[in-house]
Amino acid sequence: MSTRTFRVIVRGVFDGLDPEQRAELLARAGEHDVLRAAFTAEGNLTYDLAARAAFTFRFLDTGEAEEDILEATERAESAAKAWLTERGYGHKNLRSTADDLSRAPLGKRQRREAARRSA
Template sequence: MSTRTYRVTVRGVFDGLDDDQRAALRARSAEHDLITSGFSEQGALAYDAALRAFSHRVVVRVPAGPDEEAEALTAGELSAIDRLGALGVGYRELRVSAVCADDIRIRR
């Protein structure tokens, strides 16, 4: 069975950060820059110094089929939830979008 590659973006807002969590996130903010953060299979979390909003960008491969986009959206959201959970930070207002990289045409 063939697979399809999706670029999934999960956007949300940090929620209930305490001073220690804010300090830890700020200490690593250079690794999570909004401008240089790209899509990767392990996912890339990006946020700014204000620590309000964030985005998580991840490459997801799913089996081709009628539910592939829904599967990609779910996988991307779970990836973001896992990443945020590993950091021990709260979040809310998750919004998920996906683009199938296989459908992107490059003009030359």
């Protein structure tokens, strides 16, 4: 059985931030800029609090079977909630999407490489 790679995105909105929390997030905004976005096992947070209160966590996880994507999604949501709760950041409207990269369509370069290998 092969290992599958899952990309999980957890989105939400900061809620009820006090002025100190907001200032802290704004001060660290450069570390959480969308241009630094990456899928990581520990999760990568991005936001632009100056524009809106929304945030996105990106997680990378693995599993053996297609059904493991559900557990990966639950782990990602739990990790996002834990990160926010540990820091006392209120949040709402959490929602998640997940992709199984083994089922993703091949790009042009990948198709060309696969055709070359099979020839």
